[in-house]
Amino acid sequence: MKNKKYILEMFPYPSGNIHMGHVRNYVIGDIYARYQKLKGFDVIHPMGWDAFGLPAENAAIEYKTHPQDWTLNNIKKMKEQLSTLDLSLDWEKELATCDKDYYRFQQEIFIDFYKKGLAYKKNSLVNWDPEDQTVLANEQVIDGKGWRTGAVVEQKELSQWFFKISHYAEELGNSLDELSEWPEKVKIMQKNWIGRSEGCEIVFNIEDSEDKINIFTTRPDTIFGATFIALSINHEILKAIFDDKIIKKIKIDFDNCDDKEKIGYELPIIAINPVTGDKLPVYVANFVLDTYGQGAIFGCPAHDDRDFEFATKYKLPIRKVMDCSDEELPFTEDGVMINSKFLDGMKKDEAIETIIKYFENNKSGNRKTNYKLRDWGVSRQRYWGCPIPVIYYEDGSYRVLDKDELPVELPYDIEMDGKGNPLIKHDKWRNIICSKTGKRALRETDTFDTFVDSSWYFIRFLDNKNPDRPFNEEIVNELMPVDKYIGGIEHAILHLLYARFFTKALRDIYDLKFSEPFKELFTQGMITHKTYQNNENAWVLPSDVAIKNKKLIQISTNQEVKEGPSEKMSKSKKNVVDPDEIIKNFGVNATRAFMISDSPPERDLEWTDAGIQSSKNLTNRIERFFSKDFDNKKISEDQNKFIYKNLYEMDKNILNLSLNKYIANIFTLFNYMEKEQINIKNDLGKKILICLYPLFPSLINKIFKDLFDQITDDIKWPLIDEKFIIEKIIDLPIQINGKFVTTYKTQIDYKINDIYDNLITTPKINEKIKDKKLVKKINVQNKIINLIFN
């Protein structure tokens, strides 16, 4: 396919009802897809379902149903809802991630990841809800309590599967620079998340001990100012010094103290500064992260805010190693080194280079690049997800299954009681005899994080019926990457980073020729709506509010209500509008129009009754206009020009997804055509209709048929010849001394000297320049003339 355009909107979670956010997302994508199709591209525009996930399990418990039944039923309902939106989707490419035919290949990919060293198992701390007997995601823990049970969440160490996203940390960061069609904002967010920093790792010896402490720092230049060492509570060395009880006690102290407060305990060991030989006290401190670097820092209080705070509190020495004259400490900017022997006189960067070389020569440290990005824990103690294809033998060893043992199918006959993962209690499914060894074994009962499902669906779409492999490389290489990916900004980091990681990993495993999944990214804004609360602070439906005697009152109770800000639509704040209702009351065309009216697609759109009504008025106007008869009128050259110019603008605006301007073009066009009574039963009329078609497919289809007895299947976007648009006579703005005075009618491509004499005799200009002398003529050809008089 030579002329392909792969246009994709983020697929929805099948919650059962589409909401306005979906509508906006898919309408924006559809306008673009239809436009590109009219432009002659082979458009790929699939849709599917992000169908695994927690809500299905919760719904199953609440409504005594089965996650699968609930999900499949929702998919059916939502597909019907989508069908009312006039979307041009390739439904033959449809997929649902909960379908065995999808997730079996995800299991295959996992096996490949494992073989390549990109998937591994290790112990890690997780949020454990003791009542539900399950692991919670970070965002499901609110104020230290489980969001569903309210039970205090514990930190529990579990053996979990990880994807080695850190292997690609460097590339994920670097190749962001090549994504020129991504919003700068998203790229910055990802860069910060990856958090690359350059520095070095320094080895500190411990007095009278074989133990060593490794410390990563970006400021090795301040090593002469080091006055203490601090370790995180989970640092290995602690286990050699204290028994568990004491560590637990310190942990409790740390947990109980204020987040911002820095506390620590001195340890009975002494570290040696590898450069100066100084003896440094070693602390365990609450502000040292154990997940970054080596979970240890050296403190240089004079030049670090945090170290300064800690040193002040515990009366540790503060040694200045950077000349900052009168500046108050801590001084964290660049300066000239002092009190640092061979570093003295150097600026920060030079000092860093010099000291790293010193460490490397003395074998007491190494240059190192560190990342905030940590490996991706993908195990979820959940039923409704893709099973991880691993089995465990009685001796505790495990085996990742071979591809010929797939799929590991999720059993249907489970009991959803809300207590833990039902797979654990499903003995028949869980207990197996290993077909390769004949040994008894247990299946892995964890399933994948659902972000895994959405990390490669855009590839599977292209070959969704392939029964043998995740995808055929030839097809995928031809059709990837996605040319335009449209979705919410809330996925700026996780989903988009995971998908980029998957793409790179799949490239290195299969024979894929692309490194980035999404060439252009467009993040659309949310839909907001006014909120109202009554005297008891209960939320009130906007439709239940009216103005009476200049006061806002709730219609149903006649109570006064107060108006809050316009916020993202949410059920809890009662400020949602139901797409079904809107489409029923205003029609699909007006609904589509409002999704792009009022604000640019990348910004939030405020839902207003006046707004949707205005869109409805527009569609009515269009229908009315095309049913009128201005048959015998001839179209003048000026009229032609005006209309073509407008169509030309529409073209540009859809291409840039400046869809609010596209709507403005439509209004301008109809304001004009109604006033001028333009005859549209001709080729010009056809062209106009085609330019409206991406937004109003069903409406235009109907008009097209009524007017021309022709269907819209075979139409092409009109070529607009520039000669229709370029003006030969222009109104040139004239400035005197930089201030606008008047316009001057002239031929395009005039010569300033030819028109000058005439220009200054025009009354308005003449009046301004009386008794003044010309200093300078500034001519920006065909744009503006600025005359400087003195």
Added chain:
RNA sequence: GGCCUCGUGCUGGAAUUGGUAGACAGUCUGGACUUAAAAUCCAGUGGGAUUUAUUCCCGUGGCGGUUCGAGUCCGCCCGAGGCUACCA
């Protein structure tokens, strides 16, 4: 605290990327049609002044700068929003 984005009429927003600020829409006001309402159509709608005009002055958060010319570029300040949060 750090990073980022954004401040334009009553409101949402335009402004060819440094060249006539306020397109288009909403709101409101007045008028036409109607027994009436809705719908529709017409006119007006940044502020101020005045001789009411093809008029003048001011005006894009504030102060300064660059430029023939700044909503747009630069510096500082004020305000709003987003992300991140002791990342050594």
